[in-house]
Amino acid sequence: MKIKKGFELREVCGEHIIVAYGRENIDFNKVISLNESAKYLWENIVDKDFTAETLASLLCQEYEVDAETAGRDAKALLDEWIKVGLVECS
Amino acid sequence: MKTIIKKLARVLLTPWRRRYQKRNGIVTNQPRHELPNDAWLGEVSQMLREGKPYAIYVKGYSMRPFIEHTRDRVFLEKRDNYNVGDAVLAQIEPGHYVLHRIIEKRGDHLTLQGDGNLRAVETCRVQDVSGVVTQYIRPHRTIPADDPKLVSRIRLWRKLRPMRRFLLFIYNGIR
Numbered sequence: 001m002k003i004k005k006g007f008e009l010r011e012v013c014g015e016h017i018i019v020a021y022g023r024e025n026i027d028f029n030k031v032i033s034l035n036e037s038a039k040y041l042w043e044n045i046v047d048k049d050f051t052a053e054t055l056a057s058l059l060c061q062e063y064e065v066d067a068e069t070a071g072r073d074a075k076a077l078l079d080e081w082i083k084v085g086l087v088e089c090s
Numbered sequence: 091m092k093t094i095i096k097k098l099a100r101v102l103l104t105p106w107r108r109r110y111q112k113r114n115g116i117v118t119n120q121p122r123h124e125l126p127n128d129a130w131l132g133e134v135s136q137m138l139r140e141g142k143p144y145a146i147y148v149k150g151y152s153m154r155p156f157i158e159h160t161r162d163r164v165f166l167e168k169r170d171n172y173n174v175g176d177a178v179l180a181q182i183e184p185g186h187y188v189l190h191r192i193i194e195k196r197g198d199h200l201t202l203q204g205d206g207n208l209r210a211v212e213t214c215r216v217q218d219v220s221g222v223v224t225q226y227i228r229p230h231r232t233i234p235a236d237d238p239k240l241v242s243r244i245r246l247w248r249k250l251r252p253m254r255r256f257l258l259f260i261y262n263g264i265r
Binding site: 015017019021022023025026 | 129145
């Protein structure tokens, strides 16, 4: 998986939001707000190839969670990102 | 008296307004996550200056009838030069942004006015402009800003400025 081209994390009024710029993303009409942990994951996988396992291990490194919970949360987040069209298969 | 007429017109035109909203999938009273306007537009300006064209939802009614509140989006791009007739995103005072149309240009001084505004104008300099609308994104179609039909409509709308109050009165009743 990879984050699509033109998607960028920006900070507005203390909120971490994802915007999609460029002609190829003209149909993307959402602004996505990330919480702290999603932002942490985003920053560590931007411009990289990743899977749900990558996200889970990142979560385990930063937060005190067991592997099972981290795996579940990572999967849920990735599903959400796929659903809104943030990521593409590489 | 004036408000009574306005309210009456609004009530009388309700069926047409409802039909229009239904046809265009407009849902009123829908909860929306909104960022403070000026902070958000400031960030968008920054993006445009970084050379990242971006499409935004437009809030407010000041660009009626060409841009409709929360229904339409506009695709903004940075240019080196802006001309009369361009709808631009500009900082009109520190931290305050508008998306209005250039109605006059003298050197690097610009006068802006919303299509749906009767008298209010804003002034700024060319360097306060961060981007121009290059595409009008409506629910079912996207119209490039240089579309000849659109350009002539915008020109006509300017010519009809003396009648704008009357035309908007009808338009606002339907929409």
